[in-house]
Amino acid sequence: MKNSYIPALGILSLASAVICSASPVWETDWNKALEKAGKSGQPVLVDFTGSDWCPGCIYLRQNIFDAEAFAKYAEDNNFMLVELDFPRKEGKMPPEKLKFHEELMRRYGISVFPSVLMMEGNGAPYAKIVGPSRTVEEYLKKLEAAGETRLKLKEAVAAASALKGKEKLEKLVQALKLLPEDLQPYQKELIAEISVLDPEDQYGFAGKAEKAVTMAAQRLMMERFYKKYAGPFSAEKIRAGREEALQMLEKQDILPAIRLEITKYVSDGYALERNYPKALEYLKMARDADPESQAAKKLEPWIGNMQKVINKGK
Known part of the structure; x- marks a missing residue:
């Protein structure tokens, strides 16, 4: 089943850059940061991170953002650096602040961690960088490309x-x-x-x-759905989740990306029940729900593997 948060990186080589003794200052107050940037005209770098559970997030901070080359680049380009953390350790962040961060995550459609948005002080993003890079130099090239987009x-x-x-x-x-x-x-x-x-x-x-407003609302709907059916799987929970998912699919206003997500959930349930023909049927429906998307393209190997499982069982 789909997790709410997806680390963009599992294990990377720890060939790291030189770490700067004085790391850049990161603002953790969203409203304060955007107010400052709005007045000064600074570009804003927003890091959506899971500081105590996401390997890619930890790598990005320790080997990219804490590197001397990044600190210099951020200073030279007058970046407003903002950290939006999503810790899992209990008590690390006040619940109301975490809830606000989750609202921002949904507002900007963040589903992969770490994700960085480059934006203006009015909250309008002009570039997104998903995941870390292996080296600071590679990451700075992405920031350079983002800066060129902003200028154009x-x-x-x-x-x-x-x-x-x-x-x-x-x-x-x-x-x-x-x-x-x-x-x-x-x-x-x-x-x-x-x-x-x-x-x-x-x-x-x-x-x-x-559509952006609708997407934020439907992301919230999905988050609540996943929380409702999270935890150890049981035959009863799989059936109940599938029934609710199928009811959601009957709604005409479900956006293609969300329709793909829901249909994939139904497929996963059938796969857990070893009803592979049904799982394959819904995998194909998920792909066809948003056929030009990257998510749809990623389903192709799943479809191929499921077909092999079915053929092997004949």
């Missing part, structure tokens, strides 16, 4: 401001498309400007903003 976005928006009507609309749309598709809905100010010029929403960006 600012230049494109500035160029659009000198235009009017359709020309301005097209330039703003081009600017928004500089970002990965999953980050576009968070550019609320830019989308609002596009919506004024595109009242019929021909480019579909107003719909994307609404």
Whole structure:
């Protein structure tokens, strides 16, 4: 079954960079950090981490973020560094703060740890980096690419401001498309400007903003679902979870990514019951729920292996 949090890295070689004696200062107050960055114009690096349970998160902190080269890069580029921790050790973080971090995790669609978002002080991300890199140099290249995206976005928006009507609309749309598709809905100010010029929403960006809100709500729904059926498996729990999952699939407003996730859950239940033909049927349905997604592509080996299991049993 799917876990709520997925470490992006299991074991990495510990060939590490030189560790800086004075590590960068990390802000842990989200609102305070964004308020400061909003006033100063600083780029914000937000680290979603599991400091006491996620191997990749620990590696990223010890071998990348605590390295002298990173400290210098962060200082040179005037980064506002923000840590959003999700510890599992009891008492390490006040429950209300952890709950707020979980709300931010859902808001930004974070499902893999560690994940880093580069954003502006208004909370609009322009780049996402999932997992650590083996070396500081490799990670800094990713940050450099993120910085280039930020610069291109600012230049494109500035160029659009000198235009009017359709020309301005097209330039703003081009600017928004500089970002990965999953980050576009968070550019609320830019989308609002596009919506004024595109009242019929021909480019579909107003719909994307609404989709981001729906996605956050459905992520919360799934988190509650997983918690409800977590723990030791039993035949009764598998059947109850499947029944509820199938009821969710009947809802017409379930987004493709969530539909894939729910359908995969049903498949997993059948696999645990060794009903492999049904497990294969729902695996294929999960893939087809969001066929162009990375999650769908990752199901292909599962489908192949399940088919082999079925063929072997014939």
